[in-house]
Amino acid sequence: MLYAKSKFQKSFAVGVVEVVGGDKVGFGDFLSRGSLSLIQFVGIITSNKALDTFVETKSNRVSSVEILRSCGFSLRLSFICGTDMATENKLKLYSHWISSCSFRVRFALNLKGLPYDYQTVTTFSEPEFLKLNPIxxxxxxxxxxxxxADSFAIIMYLEHKYPHPPLLPQDILKRAINFQxxxxxxxxIQPFQNYTVVKYxxxxxxxxxxxPWTQxxxxxxFTALEKLLKDHAGRYATGDEIFLADLFLAPQLDAAIxxxxxxxxxxPTLSRLHETYNEIPAFREALPENQPDAVH
Structure with missing residues (x-):
């Protein structure tokens, strides 16, 4: 059972988990880091299926995505509990709209349901930004x-701290294919299409x-990726779930096209995957043209 930690939270903590039996399960989805800043209430009607598992991460964030996968149907409402607390605890992503490396991280954050503040970076040599990433x-x-800093490092950090839904498969070979x-x-690929390199x-x-050189x-x-993935791809790059390979491949395909x-x-495999990615809301929300600093 989870307990709210403040007077404000107690007033809303009406859905704590207590799976005893029956046809309906009520629960609260809490994000608590010090003072609770975001409460997500998820109501599930399980159609005579008891909720067997309730996943809580290391950071005490109950994964509503995991619950959605277990139960299949949900109505989700989010409440921000105090602007100051929410702003203080929310992730900040320093990004640029056309950067495919930033695109990967936006996609990952969206998939994991993690809210974040978008910080536009236009001058990469600004002293304040260089304090965050000297390169x-x-x-x-x-x-x-x-x-x-670095999209690979960020995604691995998110995967370990906020592990649901997972972005790496359990199967050892499939995990290796994702890394490859x-x-x-x-x-x-990406370093050679970088603006500085292409300009040079x-x-x-x-x-x-x-x-022509960039193409x-x-x-x-893409020739290497097509050969690698043709025997491993399902709906997505390495099966029927979205994993690490998709996070890197989807923005690259979008930029290439x-x-x-x-x-x-x-x-053909990559082309089909590109069409599939465009059906994913988390991907569409992360598209360069949908960012606040986008230039149309």
């Missing part, structure tokens, strides 16, 4: 006193060569 790249995540696919994107290619080789680099990476006009005819 001057986005994204950067601030979680209380913790500051994490994510690394192909983060090490062998244009200056050294010629402006007309920038796009060639992306195509080489929209920004660099990559011909996808040779990549």
């Amino acid at each position: 001057g790249f986005v994204p950067v995540l601030v979680d209380g006193d913790s500051v994490i 696919a994510a690394t192909i994107v983060s090490s062998s 290619i244009g200056e050294k080789i010629g402006p007309d060569e920038k796009l 060639s680099v992306i195509g080489k990476g 929209k920004r660099f006009n990559v011909d996808m005819k040779e990549f």
Whole structure:
């Protein structure tokens, strides 16, 4: 059983968990870190199926996503308990709309149902931003006193601190495939389509060569990913659940198609995955064009 920790919380703590039996289960979904800043009430009608498990994470955040998966149907309401407390405890993401690295993290945060404050970064050499990440790249995540830079590091941090829903499979081989696919994107594709690199290619080789060069680099990476995933993909990159590989692949596919006009005819698996990703609300909300600093 979970107990509210303040007078305000007690007034709303009407749905604490107590699974004794019967057809209906009431519960409160609490996010408590010091003072509770966000209360999520989730009402479940289980259609004569008892709720067998109730997952609580290390940070005392009950995962409503896990409950949704267990019960299949929910009505979810969120209440912010005090603006000051909510602002103080909410995650902060330093991001740039067109950055595919930031896109990955936005996608992960949305999938895990974690609210965050979007901090626009326009000048990467600003002293205040360099205090957060001396190398001057986005994204950067601030979680209380913790500051994490680099999308891979941020996603691993989120996975360990907020493990539901999981972004890594239990199967050892499938987990390795996820890391391999994510690394192909983060090490062998994305760095070469970075604005600074593409600009340099244009200056050294010629402006007309920038796009063909970038398309060639992306195509080489996509060829490797197509071969890797064709025997592992289900609805998503490595099966029927969204995992780490999808977080890296989805933004890369979006950039390749929209920004660099990559011909996808040779990549049927990747093309199908791209269509599937566009059906996911957490992905659509994370799209570059849907960010507050987007330039249309």
